Amino acid sequence: MKEIYMDNNATTKVDEAVFEEMRPYFCELYGNPSSMHFFGGQVQKKVDEARNRVAALMGAAADEIVFTACGTESDNAAIRSALEVYPERRHIITTRVEHPAVLTLCRNLSKRGYRVTELNVDGEGRLDLDELRRAVDEDTAVVSVMWANNETGVVFPIEEVGKIVKEKGKGAFFHTDAVQAVGKIPINMAASTVDMLSISGHKLHAPKGIGVLYVRKGVPFRPFMVGGHQEHNRRAGTENTAAIIALGKACELAGQWMEDENTRVKAMRDRLQASLLELIPRARINGGQAERLPNTLSIAFEFVEGEAILMLLSEKGICASSGSACTSGSLEPSHVLRAMGVPFTCAHGSIRFSLSRFNTDEEIDTVIRELPPIIRRLREMSPFGREFLNA
Amino acid sequence: MWDYTEKVREHFLNPRNVGEIPDADAVGEVGSLACGDALKLYIKLDDNKERIVDAKFQTFGCASAIASSSALTELIKGKTLDEALATTNQEIADFLGGLPEEKMHCSVMGQEALEVAIAKYRGGPVPSHHDHGHEETEGEIVCKCFGLTDTFLRKVIEANKLTTAEQVTHFTKAGGACGGCIPKIKEIISEVLGAKPVEERKKPEKLTNLRKMQLIQEVLEKDVRPMLWADGGDLELVDISGNEVQIAFRKACAGCASSGNTARFVEMKLRELVADDIVVQEVEG
Numbered sequence: 001m002k003e004i005y006m007d008n009n010a011t012t013k014v015d016e017a018v019f020e021e022m023r024p025y026f027c028e029l030y031g032n033p034s035s036m037h038f039f040g041g042q043v044q045k046k047v048d049e050a051r052n053r054v055a056a057l058m059g060a061a062a063d064e065i066v067f068t069a070c071g072t073e074s075d076n077a078a079i080r081s082a083l084e085v086y087p088e089r090r091h092i093i094t095t096r097v098e099h100p101a102v103l104t105l106c107r108n109l110s111k112r113g114y115r116v117t118e119l120n121v122d123g124e125g126r127l128d129l130d131e132l133r134r135a136v137d138e139d140t141a142v143v144s145v146m147w148a149n150n151e152t153g154v155v156f157p158i159e160e161v162g163k164i165v166k167e168k169g170k171g172a173f174f175h176t177d178a179v180q181a182v183g184k185i186p187i188n189m190a191a192s193t194v195d196m197l198s199i200s201g202h203k204l205h206a207p208k209g210i211g212v213l214y215v216r217k218g219v220p221f222r223p224f225m226v227g228g229h230q231e232h233n234r235r236a237g238t239e240n241t242a243a244i245i246a247l248g249k250a251c252e253l254a255g256q257w258m259e260d261e262n263t264r265v266k267a268m269r270d271r272l273q274a275s276l277l278e279l280i281p282r283a284r285i286n287g288g289q290a291e292r293l294p295n296t297l298s299i300a301f302e303f304v305e306g307e308a309i310l311m312l313l314s315e316k317g318i319c320a321s322s323g324s325a326c327t328s329g330s331l332e333p334s335h336v337l338r339a340m341g342v343p344f345t346c347a348h349g350s351i352r353f354s355l356s357r358f359n360t361d362e363e364i365d366t367v368i369r370e371l372p373p374i375i376r377r378l379r380e381m382s383p384f385g386r387e388f389l390n391a
Numbered sequence: 392m393w394d395y396t397e398k399v400r401e402h403f404l405n406p407r408n409v410g411e412i413p414d415a416d417a418v419g420e421v422g423s424l425a426c427g428d429a430l431k432l433y434i435k436l437d438d439n440k441e442r443i444v445d446a447k448f449q450t451f452g453c454a455s456a457i458a459s460s461s462a463l464t465e466l467i468k469g470k471t472l473d474e475a476l477a478t479t480n481q482e483i484a485d486f487l488g489g490l491p492e493e494k495m496h497c498s499v500m501g502q503e504a505l506e507v508a509i510a511k512y513r514g515g516p517v518p519s520h521h522d523h524g525h526e527e528t529e530g531e532i533v534c535k536c537f538g539l540t541d542t543f544l545r546k547v548i549e550a551n552k553l554t555t556a557e558q559v560t561h562f563t564k565a566g567g568a569c570g571g572c573i574p575k576i577k578e579i580i581s582e583v584l585g586a587k588p589v590e591e592r593k594k595p596e597k598l599t600n601l602r603k604m605q606l607i608q609e610v611l612e613k614d615v616r617p618m619l620w621a622d623g624g625d626l627e628l629v630d631i632s633g634n635e636v637q638i639a640f641r642k643a644c645a646g647c648a649s650s651g652n653t654a655r656f657v658e659m660k661l662r663e664l665v666a667d668d669i670v671v672q673e674v675e676g
Contacts (some may be wrong), residue, residue: 003599079522121546290537303424303451304451304481305427305428305452305453305456306453307393307453307454308452308453308456308457311403311454312404315404331537331560331564332427332536332566332567332568333566338669344424344425345424348424348427368392381406381409381449381450381451381457382429382450382451383420383429383430383449383450383451384424384429384451385433385451386411386449
């Protein structure tokens with residue numbers, strides 16, 4: 001069965017051009033970029049080129065790019081660095097809808113004496129900037145607010161957030177987890193209030209195991225990983241050269257495909273959304289009124305449970321994900337949907353489709369054809385769904 | 392992805408006995424939309440009202456909840472009520488070739504629905520473990536998020552020989568949301584294992600009138616009203632005079648045929664936690 005892959009916020013296919021770019025750096029060009037000989041030196045050149053390509057996608061300078069092992073590492077490194085720079089400050093601000101990479105860290109820190117403010121969102125997943133304005137004070141060391149939400153695709157007004165942090169905070173750092181945003185929407189660090197920004201390679205058609213922490217020039221940084229002098233003493237450990245080179249290529253391609261992402265991919269998402277709403281009663285879009293990433297659709301169906309939907313979709317080769325409890329082994333719907341106050345009648349029945357440039361209109365047609373009968377079937381089986389169908 | 396057995400998959404994709412029995416002899420309903428899974432079980436008996444001739448179900452939930460419901464109906468068909476009652480959640484899981492431990496609560500839900508259906512049919516006390524879907528609750532609520540009582544947890548712990556709080560979460564969901572009750576779950580486990588007796592909530596020896604009134608209010612707020620809310624009911628404390636506590640029922644409890652039972656339940660609670668001689672009176676108000 002050929003898969004219809006619509007779970008690109010979870011991970012993406014490595015672009016074949018990206019794979020070709022990295023292929024020689026395993027068995028042939030395996031030198032260590034730190035070596036003095038020509039054999040390592042030629043790899044160093046490719047790593048530099050990759051750094052330039054990553055910087056170019058986000059309007060940054062090459063020396064502001066630090067390669068890490070993943071988005072989670074970047075998030076941890078940024079927040080911990082800020083706390084080390086300001087050892088006397090005890091306040092961290094984040095949001096209730098962050099990825100666990102940030103949220104779990106902040107909650108752990110709160111057990112170790114830090115004061116953590118988790119900003120609320122409204123029913124559409126939008127941030128309350130007034131709450132932020134009230135929260136930032138001179139004790140604030142770092143504000144970490146994601147650029148775009150992985151579950152709903154809701155995009156936060158990052159520059160407005162940054163402006164408040166700069167105005168109200170006494171030098172508080174502004175970090176953003178931009179793992180879902182980079183490559184999907186244009187970002188420009190040259191004209192930004194962001195001090196530190198996290199990227200994950202495997203969300204933009206590079207392999208897993210490579211991430212980036214952008215650190216603005218002039219922003220003091222205390223490394224999380226210490227050892228060798230790699231990455232200008234900002235991240236010790238031998239460079240993952242093949243993955244770095246792959247990420248460089250992936251960023252170059254993302255720049256080229258940016259328009260397609262925001263036109264054709266967005267149009268596919270919009271069509272999928274409109275058709276499902278039309279064909280399936282009692283469905284709602286999570287974050288539908290907010291500004292969203294062009295590729296993400298989080299849709300909730302009342303009276304049915306997400307895992308059951310996913311398994312029936314999977315039988316048809318369709319890969320999506322869910323904000324429901326049962327898929328994760330947790331027993332509650334996702335923290336994002338709960339923070340948004342999604343009604344409990346449908347929080348358990350939320351499904352996320354996240355598209356990429358590799359999706360086609362035919363695949364969208366297939367989902368539009370296959371999903372409505374699945375929902376109907378599960379509703380017929382559900383005691384609540386039946387009450388609704390009979391009414 | 393969950394490592395479901397082929398049998399779980401098969402019973403999820405082709406569930407047996409989905410639907411309703413309009414003239415069912417017994418119906419058992421457990422779970423809710425908020426909890427993320429629910430099961431409504433219908434049982435039809437033969438003319439002698441001895442043997443189960445048909446069983447059907449409606450389930451809201453994940454793949455293993457649907458498969459467990461399907462397995463349950465297959466297991467009980469043809470059995471007498473007593474034979475059916477002997478069905479354990481482990482048998483449901485075994486019928487499916489096993490369930491991931493995190494999903495064992497699905498099999499427990501099946502067994503629960505069966506117990507509720509049969510108890511209701513027989514007219515005895517309904518073994519309610521959840522604070523919703525049933526008329527009354529026995530035991531004290533331990534897990535507030537999922538509304539689970541100590542009686543229920545104790546039973547599942549014993550039947551499945553559970554030894555850790557994590558297992559209890561997997562089998563019952565208790566402790567799986569806010570986690571606030573995990574210490575209490577651990578106490579219950581050690582109690583069941585006989586390791587250490589747990590300190591019981593005792594009523595005080597002597598009370599001033601003021602303290603007694605405060606305590607009555609506290610018990611009504613914390614122990615009684617939340618249970619009534621779960622069934623859409625409520626009560627109001629009208630007056631306290633000596634040992635006499637006057638209450639008025641509200642919402643679903645007002646005019647409910649079994650409000651007399653509810654009043655006795657309130658009295659029992661107050662006697663247990665405040666003073667032996669309390670008398671509860673239902674008043675209009």
